[in-house]
Amino acid sequence: MNAPAHAAQLQPRIDPRPVPQALLDALSQRFGAQLSTAQAVREQHGRDEGSIQAPPPAAVVFAESTQDVQDAMRLAAQHEVPVIAYGAGSSLEGHLLAVQGGISIDVGRMNKVLSIDADDLTVTVQPGITRKALNEAIKDTGLFFPIDPGADASIGGMAATRASGTNAVRYGTMRENVLALEVVTANGDVIRTGTRAKKSSAGYDLTRLMVGSEGTLGIFTEVTVRLYPLPEAVSAAICSFPSIEAAVRTVIQTIQLGVPIARVELIDANSVRMVNAHSRLALREEPMLLMEFHGSAASVQEQAETVQGIASEFGGQAFEWASTPEERTRLWTARHNAYFAAVQSRPGCKAISTDTCVPISRLADCLLASVDEADASGIPYFLVGHVGDGNFHFGYLINPAVPEERERAEQLNHRLVARALSMGGTCTGEHGVGVHKMGFLVDETGAGAVDMMRAIKRALDPKNILNPGKIFAL
Amino acid sequence: MNAPAHAAQLQPRIDPRPVPQALLDALSQRFGAQLSTAQAVREQHGRDEGSIQAPPPAAVVFAESTQDVQDAMRLAAQHEVPVIAYGAGSSLEGHLLAVQGGISIDVGRMNKVLSIDADDLTVTVQPGITRKALNEAIKDTGLFFPIDPGADASIGGMAATRASGTNAVRYGTMRENVLALEVVTANGDVIRTGTRAKKSSAGYDLTRLMVGSEGTLGIFTEVTVRLYPLPEAVSAAICSFPSIEAAVRTVIQTIQLGVPIARVELIDANSVRMVNAHSRLALREEPMLLMEFHGSAASVQEQAETVQGIASEFGGQAFEWASTPEERTRLWTARHNAYFAAVQSRPGCKAISTDTCVPISRLADCLLASVDEADASGIPYFLVGHVGDGNFHFGYLINPAVPEERERAEQLNHRLVARALSMGGTCTGEHGVGVHKMGFLVDETGAGAVDMMRAIKRALDPKNILNPGKIFAL
Known part of the structure; x- marks a missing residue:
């Protein structure tokens, strides 16, 4: 087993681009009370549930419609300022961090169920609705939405990180369960991907390209997902x-x-x-x-x-x-x-969560070797896992004031990822890459595949304003 | 119901680029007996099971390894000559037609099973193996590969068209069942997408982008698919x-x-x-x-x-x-x-096959109205369908010598597609776009989504040599 060439990113590259006052003025004029530059609001939108930090975005737009998202995007594009979509804030890998500055577009108010098509086992929602609210809204239909990542995440965010969780072993992940999207692109246009048909061979699978793109290729404004009979x-x-x-x-x-x-x-x-x-x-x-x-x-x-x-x-x-x-x-x-x-259990601690996923035949080997290493490290930890999929999470409980603890935890993570990759697995089963796993992604897919991702990103977002600095450096 | 703006392509735009003798000489030198320029061989590789025709490719390379595909691709790229991958020749929408000239790379000899991982319910194969040969090769494992499009298609071709068929209602399509790919890109490099892990959130879903790309983004040289216990x-x-x-x-x-x-x-x-x-x-x-x-x-x-x-x-x-x-x-x-x-049943006839797929609640409405139209048309037809997925095929049996029959059949197809789209469906459930449905694709997804596909194509294949003239005009 070779160690991966790249370590986890402990400290992201912070490289804020200027946010001109003219943009803030234009946003204020367009959005009025839907815009906030209050410190507390910005800080809340500049972090997620992960342990990495960065300065907050310069402003937060509370979008209430696709048009709002389009207008905010167009203004940001004019000024070449980054735009970061915000749902429920429950991501884990630094997805929401404004590492290159910019503005946050909070889609939490876009939380309506647009169309329940019970006979077709589909529902179309706005991106800000959470999975629990969705299930509440459809509870009289005899159907349910099974994807359950634990946190009460937004459906848009779950699509953006290709989330899964406890039910995926039977019902699949967001990859299998998102049928169609409405997406605002980097220049503020709207496109639709997919249809409500269960399958299709109609050209490139833009839906699956968007699912898991972590806000770097577009902002989702409608999501159609599959439902299942209770x-x-x-x-x-x-x-x-x-x-x-x-x-x-x-x-x-x-x-x-x-x-x-x-x-x-x-x-x-x-x-x-x-x-x-x-x-x-x-x-x-x-x-x-x-x-x-x-x-x-x-x-x-x-x-x-x-x-x-x-x-x-x-x-x-x-x-x-x-x-x-x-x-x-x-x-x-x-x-x-x-x-x-x-x-x-450890007051003041931070959990550093791992997310490897391996072919099921290698699960015991991968997991047990990593338990031994965690036991030997002296770092308190817990271990839970969606083991039917070969996916499990160590949570290393570190004292964030002791850099050496973080380093030891990241070394454990590093060795675990190397082990998983050597067994034909992935560094992330469901959390995504964000800023934390950019190095691991190169080890997993090779530089050529990451270059292909970069080429797609450049083609669809030439100004690099959609959640820049995530998944890969550009 | 509005008619779609675009008709099916009855006659593709034939626009062959020159194939320089220097390329043929270089291919001959590199490939020897693996290269053929015989008329019969070229003609066999210049058509598929569809009803549209074009002049054949200038030469056929019988690739026996990834390296062969890479070398053929590099030579073609040097001369900016189109390259069309050929598996079993069973596509239906003109996918294999050399509408812009170029060479065919036949991967039929790359038909080995590379690795059976029965404990993980996966198998890795070369692209030229057919689905029947694959099932024969794994028959002692207690597992099977369920995707069954009818024809004994190659696994690479099935991945390229996002095929499905009779078992998809339970087991999904190639979209759900391809886990990983080895792909030769437009400049002859090799990348790997995906892993053998059952799920992953590791960056853009290049696997799903490649599945269904009809040879326009890369040539598959290894395919890892899911298996199921018998x-x-x-x-x-x-x-x-x-x-x-x-x-x-x-x-x-x-x-x-x-x-x-x-x-x-x-x-x-x-x-x-x-x-x-x-x-x-x-x-x-x-x-x-x-x-x-x-x-x-x-x-x-x-x-x-x-x-x-x-x-x-x-x-x-x-x-x-x-x-x-x-x-x-x-x-x-x-x-x-x-x-x-x-x-x-009609000697000398050609079948023009439709491929719409609609949400299940609209299946009866869509199908019955189209049966009425077909009955009224006087064109002999048959109707079969993977109706559990909302997907069905009319086969209009036309006399190819009577252009008016083809036109009437295409009008039926046209109205059927318009009906399916108005019901939230797709123009193609499993056959793909090829040259035949390029117009319908625009109606279905809108110009913006097709422009996004074009942008991706340009980014990954700037010389437009990978099966050009398919899916969209460029």
Whole structure:
């Protein structure tokens, strides 16, 4: 295993371009009270949930329509000033940082459901609606939107980072579930990509090019996503294992057998301990799988029996079932709070989150070697994972006042990424590149592929004003 | 409903660029017997299964390695001569036509399976292997590759046209099933896109950009695709219906209920008649659904019962089951021969195939109005469809010697596309744009989106040598 040539970016290159007063005046004239230059507002829009920092944007436009986004974009283009789209602020890799200055366009007020097409299992929304609000809005249709990255992220932001999360093992990621987009381009024009048809061979797949482009190719103003019928039966279970390896081997065999499990999350003993403390639970403080099965009553039972059989072969114990919605919510809330529980376990700490994803056959090797390294490092950590997809997250809990801790954590991350890449995996399963993983991206795809990305970026955004300084240096 | 502004391209613009003797000499020197300039070979490589014609390429290189493709590409780039990749020759929209001259690179000899990763449900192949040969090569693994466009197309060609077919309703299209590519770019460099990890957020989705790019952005030299465990149980059934509408309504309800049906094909009475004659069968000459269910024994039974219940509500009769592989093969062979059966039903005819795909709720409206128009036209036709995806094909059987017949057929196609677009659908569900649907593409996506495609093309292929004159004019 060779180390990757490039380290994670600990400190982004801060290179703000001037934001002329003439632009601020023009924005103020056009947007009035929809524009803010207040320090607190700018600072809130200049950070995300990651641990990297940069000075805030010069102003924030609260867009309420596609036209607003177009007008803000055109003014910014005139002055060659960067534009950063802001949804819910829940990204993790520095996506929202104004590393080259510029203005933020907050699309949070564009949060309407535009069209529910229940018969077609699709919905078209504005980008600022969050996934929970979307599910609330469609709850009477018998359908649901399954993508669940944990945070109550905006649909636009989830599309921009190609997010996924706990349900992806069954329902796919934003890559599979975004059908169509309305996009404001770098010169303020509007294009539409895709249709509501389930499949298409109509030219370049601009939808998939835009999904995961992290705001660098356009700003999404409408998003059409797939919905799914609420399963007739849902059953959740937790199962404790004598070791992480036993839990992981259970997952690998489940996936290889083709069991259509809807969720299968690994939670290590550290995380269980933190979650117990945070959520006042009394879960066994051992590695655990949290599973969910969707389908007809018969299918759910069949799936559950298959997995229970596999788990017991690997020493899985204490299968506990949660079939009522309340019990399930309790379990999944605990899972979703793992991050916050962990951060609270070490007051004042920051979590540095890893995001590697490997082919399922290499999951145990990749994960266990990295657990050994994390244990040896002395850095407190927790480990959770969407292991059915081969994706897992270490959260290294560092004291941000001690640079040496950050460095040690990044070295762990570095070795983990190298290991994942050597196994045919990726440095980021779902968080995206942002500013943090720009070096890793080159190691993963090679300079030629990154050059191709740069060529596309230059072609679609010649002034480099769409969230510049993200994904790759330009 | 407005008619689309652009008609289908009946006659492509033929604008051959000079192919200098110096290039042919250099190719001959490099490739020896792997180069052919024989008239028959060139003609075979200058056409596809579609009905549009153009003069053949100037020469054919039979590539046997990535290095061969790179070297041919570099020589072509030096002389600014077009390069057209050739797989199995089964495309339908003029994809392979040398409308701007140039050379063909036949990758048919690059047909090896490079790596079977059964534990990860992936396989990496060279582009020239056909889907049947791939399934033959992996038959001992307990896995299969589900994408089945009917023709025994090459995997590289299927990726290039974003193909799908009968199994897509359950397993997705090439969009969902290509994980990674090795691509030779316009200047002869090699890049890799994607990894073997199931999901990734690592930068622009170059894999999905390349899938469906019809040879205009690069030539694929390796393709990694997903495999699936062979289902424990498979059951196929045919069911006749009193009308096309009854059959379609059965499908719509099946999809809306979320039944994970693996295949559901509509075959109209015309097609059944032609298939009976061609395959010596005695199927009831009524509209028919041909279905297949995959899963555990219990799940297959449950699915079949659900669909049978829906079908009988709509007057479906004569549910006939085929549970042995031989019976199933007989039925699917009949389905796959529908095209040939139809063409043989009118000696000397050419089939002009439509390929619209609409949201499932609009399927009945779109299809029935188009059946009425086809009936009124007097043009013989057949109708088959992957109706679970909202995708269907009329095949208008025209006498190519009678231009007026072609025109009438294209008018039917034109109205069908306009109808599909007005319903939120696409002009091409799986065949691609080629030269035939360039006008329709503009109607579907708008000039702005096509301009974005052009900008990407110019950025990645500044000399416009990769299959020029396809998808859009440049």
